Amino acid sequence: AQSVTQLDSQVPVFEEAPVELRCNYSSSVSVYLFWYVQYPNQGLQLLLKYLSGSTLVKGINGFEAEFNKSQTSFHLRKPSVHISDTAEYFCAVSRAAGNKLTFGGGTRVLVKP
Amino acid sequence: NAGVTQTPKFRILKIGQSMTLQCTQDMNHNYMYWYRQDPGMGLKLIYYSVGAGITDKGEVPNGYNVSRSTTEDFPLRLELAAPSQTSVYFCASSPLAAVDGLEQFFGPGTRLTVL
Numbered sequence: 001a002q003s004v005t006q007l008d009s010q011v012p013v014f015e016e017a018p019v020e021l022r023c024n025y026s027s028s029v030s031v032y033l034f035w036y037v038q039y040p041n042q043g044l045q046l047l048l049k050y051l052s053g054s055t056l057v058k059g060i061n062g063f064e065a066e067f068n069k070s071q072t073s074f075h076l077r078k079p080s081v082h083i084s085d086t087a088e089y090f091c092a093v094s095r096a097a098g099n100k101l102t103f104g105g106g107t108r109v110l111v112k113p
Numbered sequence: 114n115a116g117v118t119q120t121p122k123f124r125i126l127k128i129g130q131s132m133t134l135q136c137t138q139d140m141n142h143n144y145m146y147w148y149r150q151d152p153g154m155g156l157k158l159i160y161y162s163v164g165a166g167i168t169d170k171g172e173v174p175n176g177y178n179v180s181r182s183t184t185e186d187f188p189l190r191l192e193l194a195a196p197s198q199t200s201v202y203f204c205a206s207s208p209l210a211a212v213d214g215l216e217q218f219f220g221p222g223t224r225l226t227v228l
Binding site (some may be wrong): 004006009028034036042043044045046049100101102104105106 | 117146153154155156158159161171203205215217219220221222
């Protein structure tokens with residue numbers, strides 16, 4: 001079975017500052033990795049995913065994440081945040097060739113002007 | 114395409130009442146899922162289905178039932194509501210093939226309160 005740990009439950013950040021959201025996972029088999037975003041009172045939307053290939057993955061809205069197999073991490077970054085990035089962000093993992101996702105507890109990002 | 118739709122958006126139940134949360138997708142996805150979201154806990158899988166007529170338990174199935182008579186619909190039933198079932202419920206769907214990247218598409222959620 002796999003598990004996901006998001007190390008920060010809340011991250012306050014000023015507008016135009018960079019942000020990094022940390023995600024670590026544990027699994028004994030190959031995995032696929034995802035970051036989802038949930039804006040207030042909405043469902044989840046996919047930001048980006050890692051299936052294979054280049055370890056640096058670019059997603060929507062200027063976000064990117066880097067897969068580090070040796071550290072079992074998949075941290076999400078954005079070089080300059082906007083007020084509209086205020087949301088909750090979820091890291092998730094799926095066993096490769098499986099179809100069930102395991103989610104982390106979420107990181108709430110609050111962008112301040 | 115409407116994607117994944119859920120009804121109702123909000124509901125308040127009394128302890129012991131029953132209700133069905135509706136979920137419909139128009140993307141012809143084989144896989145469908147029900148999650149509950151509690152603060153600080155992320156999303157927990159309740160039940161999932163790999164196709165019409167096939168369902169299986171997830172991580173937290175107790176107190177819930179599902180059915181999948183068509184590809185489009187995947188209702189979630191609460192038979193005897195309890196305060197512990199107060200949560201936000203999300204339905205999701207995904208394509209069958211792993212090569213599609215396993216992305217799950219989520220509905221807008223149903224906020225349920227049991228008093």
